[in-house]
Amino acid sequence: MTNSEVLVQQLIIGLSNGMIIALIALGYTMVYGIVELINFSHGDLFMLGTFLALTVVGALGLGEPLDGQVITWGVIPLLIIVPVFCAAxxxxxxxxxxxxxxxxxxxAPLVSAIGVSFVYMNIGLFWGGLPMEVFNMGTAPAAPKDFTALVSYDNLLGDSNITLTAKEVLVFAVTTPLLMALTVMVKYTRLGRAMRAVAQEPTAAxxxxxxxxxxxxxxxxxxGALAGFASVIYALYNNTIYFQMGFRVGMDAFTAxxxxxxxxxxxxxxxGILIGVIRAFSDQYIATEWTNVVVFAVLILALFFRPSGLLGSTAAEKV
Amino acid sequence: MLQRSFLLGLLALAGSAALAPGAGAQEPNTIKIVSSLPHTGSANAQTNTIVNGVRLALEEAGNKAGNFTIVYEAWDDASPERGQWDPAVEAANADRAIADPSVMAYIGTYNSGAAKIAMPKLNQAGMLMVSPGNTWPGLTKPGVGEPNEPMVYRPSKKVTYFRVVPADDIQGLVAAQWTKEMGCKRVFLLHDRELYGKGIATMYEKEAKKQGLEVVGLEGIDPKASNYRSLVTKIKQKRPDLVYFGGTTQTNAGQIAKDLRSANLQVKYMVPDGCFENAFIEAAGAENVEGTAFITFGGVPADQLTGPGKVFYENYKKRFNAEPQAYAAYGYECGRVVLEAIKRAGKKDRAAIVDACATIKDFEGLLGRWSFDENGDTTVKTMSGNTVRGGKFEFVKVFGDSQP
Incomplete structure (x- = not known):
């Protein structure tokens, strides 16, 4: 692989991971913007979404795509059921x-959110222990579980040194319209206006x-629905889920x-995108050992110069 | 079935917690032995099989050692928060065992990191500790681990810790030799930055260089990362023939296998015995490790045992109606060692039982006749190499001492 090929490859990986983080980060930021609550259970909600996705895969008997196809149509019910569940x-x-x-x-609500996060995690542990035949869960409740490869591992670019699979394409194909729809909704609809009004000043609203x-x-x-979409995409992209993943993924999203x-x-x-790309570049050009340090160093630097975040409003009272 | 036994295990735990100081504890002819192993986490299935091994050993002896009736309790040293062994729980288990005057032996731990916590406590209390799974060499052997090892675990200066499983200095060596035998020339090393994983990767690296293999990279991974695609891209540039990961199922050995596949990287993937459990194949997805994953293990798989080992294998299947996993044999061996020590001591006295254990020589074990050396290590050096075929582990070959 030439240096420029490596750069492109790492960008693809970084953007894909970053988009998933972004979807979850939106859930944190939306709730915080409106009720000023850091909803710590959000990462674990995302984890429950992946467990439901795996259960649906088992219940519908979905399998790997046939030869010559890159994706199973079974992805579509997942993209409907899981977001509805997470939203609810x-x-x-x-x-x-x-x-x-x-x-x-x-x-008080912050502590309550931490409590909810533990409840979710234990539900995940229990869920993971349900028998394999129906729920697709494997034999060890807490072990990482393999998520059936509904999207193929094949390289769409053929023999090229750069790998671009249908998984990456799926990440972009699902997240981009979602982000656009959300922007339009918040900016141009009555409901969006109401949300912004509540965020600004609940009493006046x-x-x-x-x-x-x-x-x-x-x-x-x-x-919740965005977390649900993230669950499905994450599971299809990484193919591994376990009951403790919510904490770590949630941490990344919260940082984003x-x-x-x-x-x-x-x-x-x-x-989200920045964190995804920084992680990829740090893995490539520094060392995996240092990646977490690099991410948080960037965060500290950014907050040092812009205390309310890169695009945060500078108003002192409301963030 | 496994699920039910897991629940039963939990019930037993809850029961034992409630009844700890209960009836029978003070009877002079009853001796309690406990095990401290991770029941919560990916190692649970492996732990159940070890506990079954211990149970089988006790049942075969009629729950008797000399004149003593043996009571056995299986404790959990993992917590749901960590999903694997937890230092706080392990410490609490050791304290609880020490505080209970009827406990004479402590079977555990599975993880070397957990052993580091329990060992000094139990050593101070003079209690016999026998491990079915710890493989970090520094726990017993001077000069291979940290400079203060192993004396830091022996505040009383006496050896009270014994293990029936060969240590990683041998396993790392065998893994590197096997790599060479397979005709690989360039290897990329990964580890999970934990005591066990990093330790074994270091041993591997040393031997690999001695064998003339080229180590083209060494990276410590973040075991909680969602994927390793960036890292795999980096690995791809170095064109290795084999990727060695010092780590376990719980530290994401399965995800690495998937990411190697998504980068379309045709390499062999070798992992140590921390991945020699069905949970590894389940986590990785059988199709992602089929014929490409190679797993070393200290000992031989239960179904490859001969002589007394074969008898054990048959009895285990008959009694529990399931295939024993890799460490079941060591659970059984632990149970037998503890019974033997109690029988030789002939009294309900912790010090006497430790002394008796140290005298065990030429023991008729499942892997042939073995003894404890002066560090408390088994003299068994048998290792096996395994791969994955048809979604199951398949035995490939034996290294080191051949079987009797």
């Missing part, structure tokens, strides 16, 4: 664990007749949200 779970968590604490000191609680509910639903400016939607996307 996220909304329920808001109703049960966060909404009753809306007027409590800010630490209530005064002008916005139903604040339903707007908050919508933020949880949208964030902070880097981009928490509360800012374009910021979360930029942060």
């Amino acid at each position: 779970v996220n909304w329920t968590a808001d109703r049960l664990a966060y909404r009753p604490l809306r007027n409590a000191p800010r630490l 209530r005064l002008v007749g916005i139903h604040v609680d339903s707007v908050i509910g919508v933020a949880f639903i949208l964030g 949200a902070v880097l981009g400016g928490i509360g800012s939607l374009p910021g979360a996307v930029l942060g």
Whole structure:
């Protein structure tokens, strides 16, 4: 491989990983922008999504694509069922664990979110232990589980040194329209305007007749659905899931949200992509041992010069 | 089946926690032995098979050693938070065993890192510890690990820790020799930055250089990363014939296999015994390791055992209605060693039982006749090489001492 081929390859890998991080980061940033809650359970919600995806794969008996095909049509039900499930779970968590604490000191819902994250993790552990025949789960509850390769490993570029599989294409094909749709919704629809109003000043929003609680509910639903899409894409891209993955992936996404400016939607996307690309370049040009250090060094540097993140608004009170 | 036994294990744990100081504990003719192994995590299936091995040994002896009735409890040293062994739980287990006057022997641990925590505590208390799975050489052998090893684990200066499994200095060596035999010339080394994984990769590297193999790269991976595609791209540039990963199923050995495939990299993939469990094939996806993964193991797979080993294999299958996994034989061996030590000591006294254990020589084990050396290591040096065929481990060959 020539140096430029390596560079292109690492960019492809970095962008793919970054897009997945961005999808999850959006869930953090949306909820934070509106209720100022760092929803720590978001990563574990994402993990539950991957478990549901694997269960659906088992229940529908989906397998690898036939020769000559790069993708199984079974991906489509996954992309419907899992986001709906994650949206519903996220909304329920808001109703049960966060909404009753809306007027409590800010630490209370935060602790509540950490609690929810443990609940999810233990559900994941239990889910992973369900018998293999029905649920596709393998024999060891906590072990990493293989996610059936519904998207082929074949290189679309034939014998080229650069590898581009249908998996990478899928990541872009799913995330790009989602990000566009979300931007349009927040910018141009009534609901989007209501969301921005609540984010700016909930009391004033209530005064002008916005139903604040339903707007908050919508933020949880949208964030959950994005986590659900991320679950499916992640599982199809990496083909391994385990019950503890939510913490780590959530951490990356949260870092991305902070880097981009928490509360800012374009910021979360930029942060996610940056982290993905920095990781890839650090693995290639520095050493894998140092990758986490590099990522956080960049974060610290960025916050040093722009304390509210790369695209965060500079208003002191509201982020 | 496995799931049910897992739940039963949990119930047993809950029960034992509730009944710890309960009836029977103080009876002079009852001796309790405990095991501290990871039941929560990918090693659970392996742990169940070890525990079954111990149980089989005890049952065959009628739960008796000399005049003593033996009670056995299987404790978990893992936590759901970590998904593998947890230092806090291991420390608590050791303390609990020491505090219970009826506990005379501690079977464990599975992970070398966990052993580091339990060893000094149990040594101070003079309790016999026998491990079915620790392979870090520094736990027992002077001059191969850290400078303060192994004396740092022996505050009382006495050897109270024994292991029935050959250590990694031998395994790393065998892995490098096997690489050479397969005709590979360039190897890329990875490790998970943990005691076991990094240790064995270091041993491998040393021997690989001695064998004239070219080590084209050495990287410590992040075991929690979602994928290793960037790293695999880097590996691809170095054109290795074989990638060696010092690590376990839990530290993402399966994901590496997948990423090698997604980069369309045709290399052999060798891993140590931390991956010699069905969970590894499940995690990697059988089609991703079919014929390309090579797994070394200290000992030989249960179904390849001969003589007393074959009898064990048959009895295990009959009793538990399942195939024993790799370490079952060592669980069985641990159980027998502990019984033998208690029988030789003839009294319910921790020090006497440790002394008796040290005298075990020419023991008729599953891998032939072996003894404990002055460090508490087994004299068995038998290793095996395995691969994956048809979604199952397939035995390839034996290294070191041939079987009797």
